Amino acid sequence: xxxxxxxxxxxxxxxxxxxxxxxxxxxxxxxxxxxxxxxxxxxxxxxxxxxxxxxxxxxxxxxxxxxxxxxxxxxxxxxxxxxxxxxxxxxxxxxxxxxxxxxxxxxxxxxxxxxxxxxxxxxxxxxxxxxxxxxxxxxxxxxxxxxxxxxxxxxxxxxxxxxxxxxxxxxxxxxxxxxxxxxxxxxxxxxxxxxxxxxxxxxxxxxxxxxxxxxxxxxxxxxxxxxxxxxxxxxxxxxxxxxxxxxxxxxxxxxxxxxxxxxxxxxxxxxxxxxxxxxxxxxxxxxxxxxxxxxxxxxxxxxxxxxxxxxxxxxxxxxxxxxxxxxxxxxxxxxxxxxxxxxxxxxxxxxxxxxxxxxxxxxxxxxxxxxxxxxxxxxxxxxxxxxxxxxxxxxxxxxxxxxxxxxxxxxxxxxxxxxxxxxx
Amino acid sequence: xxxxxxxxxxxxxxxxxxxxxxxxxxxxxxxxxxxxxxxxxxxxxxxxxxxxxxxxxxxxxxxxxxxxxxxxxxxxxxxxxxxxxxxxxxxxxxxxxxxxxxxxxxxxxxxxxxxxxxxxxxxxxxxxxxxxxxxxxxxxxxxxxxxxxxxxxxxxxxxxxxxxx
Numbered sequence: 001x002x003x004x005x006x007x008x009x010x011x012x013x014x015x016x017x018x019x020x021x022x023x024x025x026x027x028x029x030x031x032x033x034x035x036x037x038x039x040x041x042x043x044x045x046x047x048x049x050x051x052x053x054x055x056x057x058x059x060x061x062x063x064x065x066x067x068x069x070x071x072x073x074x075x076x077x078x079x080x081x082x083x084x085x086x087x088x089x090x091x092x093x094x095x096x097x098x099x100x101x102x103x104x105x106x107x108x109x110x111x112x113x114x115x116x117x118x119x120x121x122x123x124x125x126x127x128x129x130x131x132x133x134x135x136x137x138x139x140x141x142x143x144x145x146x147x148x149x150x151x152x153x154x155x156x157x158x159x160x161x162x163x164x165x166x167x168x169x170x171x172x173x174x175x176x177x178x179x180x181x182x183x184x185x186x187x188x189x190x191x192x193x194x195x196x197x198x199x200x201x202x203x204x205x206x207x208x209x210x211x212x213x214x215x216x217x218x219x220x221x222x223x224x225x226x227x228x229x230x231x232x233x234x235x236x237x238x239x240x241x242x243x244x245x246x247x248x249x250x251x252x253x254x255x256x257x258x259x260x261x262x263x264x265x266x267x268x269x270x271x272x273x274x275x276x277x278x279x280x281x282x283x284x285x286x287x288x289x290x291x292x293x294x295x296x297x298x299x300x301x302x303x304x305x306x307x308x309x310x311x312x313x314x315x316x317x318x319x320x321x322x323x324x325x326x327x328x329x330x331x332x333x334x335x336x337x338x339x340x341x342x343x344x345x346x347x348x349x350x351x352x353x354x355x356x357x358x359x360x361x362x363x364x365x366x367x368x369x370x371x372x373x374x375x376x377x378x379x380x381x382x383x384x385x386x387x388x389x390x391x392x393x394x395x396x397x398x399x400x401x402x403x404x405x406x407x408x409x410x411x412x413x414x415x416x417x418x419x420x421x422x423x424x
Numbered sequence: 425x426x427x428x429x430x431x432x433x434x435x436x437x438x439x440x441x442x443x444x445x446x447x448x449x450x451x452x453x454x455x456x457x458x459x460x461x462x463x464x465x466x467x468x469x470x471x472x473x474x475x476x477x478x479x480x481x482x483x484x485x486x487x488x489x490x491x492x493x494x495x496x497x498x499x500x501x502x503x504x505x506x507x508x509x510x511x512x513x514x515x516x517x518x519x520x521x522x523x524x525x526x527x528x529x530x531x532x533x534x535x536x537x538x539x540x541x542x543x544x545x546x547x548x549x550x551x552x553x554x555x556x557x558x559x560x561x562x563x564x565x566x567x568x569x570x571x572x573x574x575x576x577x578x579x580x581x582x583x584x585x586x587x588x589x
Contacts, residue, residue, distance in 0.1 A: 065558035072543075073567060077574040108449060235504075238479055238532030249504075256507045356448050358481070358500055358511065369481055371498070384483040386500075394535040423558060 079348025181321020227411030241366025
């Protein structure tokens with residue numbers, strides 16, 4: 001892992017101000033280890049300069065910012081609809097949740113209320129991406145503990161989720177899905193077919209994934225007790241999402257401050273007890289099952305709406321959002337009014353009202369917040385993303401110091417730190 | 425608990441130090457004198473009734489036209505058991521942007537303050553390690569301030585007037 005650091009090379013610690021080696025390291029009593037920034041075990045661009053004694057981690061200093069892209073600054077010159085692709089690139093394992101959160105922020109600013117069918121469709125998309133996000137994280141924990149099979153197995157189903165996204169919005173990873181007020185187009189019958197197929201086959205695969213790992217002695221011995229954090233410390237550090245719930249705190253934005261009609265759904269919040277790697281793993285597994293149940297409920301609700309009001313089948317955005325929603329192509333080509341709106345929207349000439357909004361959604365890793373200040377213009381005056389990764393990654397030294405180096409690696413993967421979200 | 429109760433409780437305690445009360449989109453918002461930020465947060469944290477013990481977000485905003493209070497530091501605090509948030513703002517002059525650090529109260533404020541320092545140059549007095557976090561160490565300006573334009577100002581093909589901006 002990055003060489004032996006304090007080895008034979010002549011080091012001049014006082015001329016290089018950014019690498020300060022401790023006295024023990026210089027006297028070769030401990031080893032300074034450079035983990036990252038590009039190491040397969042870190043799953044992203046993170047650097048940790050660790051001071052280790054044998055296999056014990058004495059100290060670790062994380063360096064972040066390797067893929068900082070100044071999204072908040074860029075957003076100050078972008079019209080609202082052009083900021084959606086920026087949010088894709090925060091947590092790119094669950095881009096649709098970020099997209100939806102951003103649309104909802106603008107909708108809150110505009111005071112829009114969406115039709116129920118649209119909100120349920122959004123719930124389906126968000127829960128699918130939550131499943132995809134958790135599948136990545138949990139299977140990667142398995143990889144870091146030495147089991148590659150579950151990873152390759154469940155990734156087929158992540159692929160199927162991406163196919164559903166592709167059918168709806170045309171892209172897979174960085175989706176740019178949905179628009180202010182709803183969706184860019186209605187869900188096609190093919191996307192529903194793919195969704196039903198996924199819902200039919202996925203639970204079996206998930207069961208197998210769980211039977212491979214949940215009670216696997218080797219896996220349990222490896223994960224239980226690794227990288228723990230208490231509920232009190234986690235709250236003090238600003239943890240949210242599965243990592244907070246693994247410590248036993250049942251805070252979930254979907255329940256605490258429901259958005260997009262989550263209050264209509266019946267689901268549980270899985271919680272852990274000691275907040276170690278195993279608890280985080282189990283909480284994510286539990287959430288996948290809850291997401292499956294939420295999608296089933298949403299499909300039923302949509303079916304019920306469509307049976308009762310057949311004209312609702314064509315509803316995929318709020319009519320009041322007309323000034324933000326690009327008109328249908330056939331109207332653009334034949335009607336003057338639609339053509340004007342199309343032009344105005346594409347050129348970003350739609351002003352939003354002045355105001356300050358904070359809106360948050362439950363992302364794959366926790367509370368993704370958008371603090372938007374609009375001065376009434378075409379772009380935000382200021383936009384700040386509350387990125388859960390950025391906030392909880394600072395607890396990483398506290399979680400791994402005193403533990404084994406190999407525990408530090410699985411702690412990092414179980415926290416599901418996504419470089420895009422960390423650095424914005 | 426409602427916004428009115430929180431407002432009443434805080435006014436009882438701090439009186440004139442807290443001003444500009446408002447409730448945009450249902451979220452209680454108020455302004456505190458810059459040197460009071462930590463005292464207000466400590467009170468919100470300790471008070472058995474209020475219990476705002478979770479720091480959701482911390483950031484800053486630059487208003488170059490507000491003379492003497494160009495930088496606004498914004499805190500979003502959360503009472504998880506009651507499910508209620510509030511927004512606390514303090515304004516500081518850009519020449520002397522000093523506010524007290526909240527990192528002793530909330531461990532999570534450590535990096536959030538470093539980020540705010542990195543982009544706006546807000547000096548968090550008492551912060552244990554106030555250095556840049558996302559930008560390079562060698563950077564000698566604070567890029568999120570409004571004087572740094574996003575696009576090259578010499579470009580003529582992107583004249584703002586053409587678009588009514």
